[in-house]
Amino acid sequence: MKPKISTIISVLAAALTLANCAQNPVTGNPNFVTMSEAQEVQTGQQEDAKVRKQYGVYDNPALQQYVNEVGQKLARNSHRPGLRYSFVVVDSPEINAFALPGGYIYITRGIMAYLNSExxxxxxxxxxxxxxxxRHSVQQLSASTAANVGASLIGIFVPALRNQAGDTVVNLLGNVLLSGYGxxxxxxxxxxxxxxxxRSGYDPQAMLKVIGVLKNQELFDAEVAKSENRQPRAYHGLFSSHPDSDTRLRQTVAEAGKPASDATRLDQEEFLRRIDGMVFGDNPEQGVIRNDSFYHTGLGIAYAFPPGWRIRNFPDHVAATSPTNDALMDLRSAGPAQGTPAEVLRKMLRANAGSEIALTTINGLAAASTTVNMQGKPSRATVVFLGKQAYMIGGQARDAQVMQRVLTEINTSVASFRALGDAERKLAQPLTLKVMNASKDTTFAELARNSPLGKNAVSHLRLINGLYPTGEPLTGLSLKVIE
Ligand SMILES: [Zn+2]
Structure with missing residues (x-):
């Protein structure tokens, strides 16, 4: 999510004229803060509406209520029990949690899937x-310039925000958390x-567990990156200050003291019962990727990228790069299906109008394609009509030699464009998280065989169950699987 710079600046401008010394609610020390509590709450409220709109609130009232109850219990035992807190599960597959000033707290359903207890x-x-x-975000806002104003959203870990295919898209926090300050x-x-x-009766060691969950995400990504021949995602420096072996952190947790009651609560079974049936991964409204294929129920299209290419789903297009990173393909809307595919293609390739256009059909759909040079790179461009919509499929290689190597793959992929069939409609349904009981024969290898999680399923299932990298299910205990 991109920072909402304009609104925050206007709030800041108002706040800066009212600079005052307030007490830090945690330390009790005077704290140079330019924002009153009322302004802080107002900022949070304004941004809250945008976060809800941008991410969407996950449609599961029972789960929302549960998360809110857990949050309110903690908030009552916090240093600012008087604030009106809200806790919302947002409909995002990203692994994140964040807070706005004034007590607005969000957790993604994405990270919920990787947690294993209340x-x-x-x-x-x-x-x-x-x-x-x-008041971290308030302090950061007070000290901030427009450049790092995104700090009003404080994530649980420097959130190299990811899209559905797990790509780094936006860094929410800009540079703020890269500093020692952060x-x-x-x-x-x-x-x-x-x-x-x-203070709320939970085992404070759970804080180290959570950091372990985040750390394992990073290790898992490194493993997947290796199998995909790509660089691991650039997680920013926070983990280096956040290893679960960090002595300062362990000290910190030890200092938190013993839980209020003798019964340290983990509530594993309760938590798993609550998230049973939760949506996992992509929201099908934006199209889903299953193995090498892309399915979009809203548009009614199905498309197969070359096997092994890395697919990324963006809001307005879906793209794939070759394993060796020297060729790419791209599928996007080309507007309404007006005139003929050749006319639409010619319009889209203005600069290359002289190219020879071949008329063809793809799975019974009218289409036109051509070979062109785009930005100095050999490219294939195809326009195909489906219903009232035109689609453009592009294939591009780094140079002519690479194009020669990948041309068959590109052509085969282009030829896969089709109307979504009834059977495929089922494939485009969302994945769900299910809780089952492990029998004595249950192994991750066996579960992975029928898993829609693809080739890294064994590690991914371990990760979801807090058993990464080498654990196996324990007989009789609950286990999360993805269906
Ligand atoms: Zn944080």
Whole structure:
């Protein structure tokens, strides 16, 4: 999500004229803060509407209520119990949680899938509450310039935001958390979160578990990257200050003290029962990727990219790069199906109007294609009509030699464009998270055989179950699978 610079600046401008010394709610020390609590709440409220709109609120009232109850319990035991907190599960496959000033806290259904107890959920929420009670975003806003104003959203870890195919798209926090300042804030949020866990009867060690979950995401991505012959995602420096072996962090959690009651709550089964049936991965409204294919129920299209290419689904197009990163393909809307495919193609390739256009049909659909040079690179461009809509399929290689190598793959892929069939419509349904009981024969290898998670399914299932990288299911215990 991109920072909402304009609104925050206007709030800032108002705030800067009212600079005052306030007390830090956590330390009790005077704290140079330019924003009053009322302004802080107002900022949060304004941004809240946008976050809800941009991410969407996950449509599962029972789960929303559960997360809110856990959050409110922690908030009552925090340093700012008087704020009106809200806890919302947003409909995003990203692995993240974040807080706005004033007590607005969000957790993605994406990260929920990787947590394994209510205590871990409380750890995530407690960390975010810590950012609110220590007024981190307010301090950062006060100290900030327009350049790092995105800091009003404080994520659980520097969120190299990912799209559905797991790509780094936006870095929410800009540079703020890369500074030592941000790292101190993260550690403080962990410390406060651990305290709130203990005061609410949860085991504060759950905070270390949560950090382990995030750390394992990074290791898993490195493993997948290796199998896909690509660089691991650039996680920003936060993990280096956040390893679960970090002595300062362990100290911090130890200092949180013993839980209020003797019964340290983990509530594993309760948590799993609550997330049973939750949507996992892509939201089908934006199209889903299954193995090498792309299905979009709304548009009614199905398309197969060359096997092994890395597919990324963006809001307005879907693209794939070759394993060796020297060729790419791209499928996007080319507007209404007006005139003939050749006319639309010619219009889209203005600069190359002289190219020879071949008329053809693809799975019974009218189409036109041509070979062109785009930005100095050999390319194939095809326009195909389906219903009232025209689609453009592009294939491009780094140079002529590469094109010669991948041309058959590109042509085969182009020829796969088709109207979504009834059987495929089923494939385009969302994946769901199911909780099952492990029998004595259950292994991750066996579960992976029928899993829609693809070639990294064994590791992915371990990751989801907190058993990465080498664990196996324990007989009789609950286990999350993806169907
Ligand atoms: Zn944080």
């Amino acid at each position: 205590a871990e959920l409380a750890g995530v929420l407690g960390h975010e509450i810590g950012h609110v009670t220590a 790292r101190e804030h993260e550690l403080e949020a962990d410390r406060l979160g651990a305290q709130y866990l203990a």
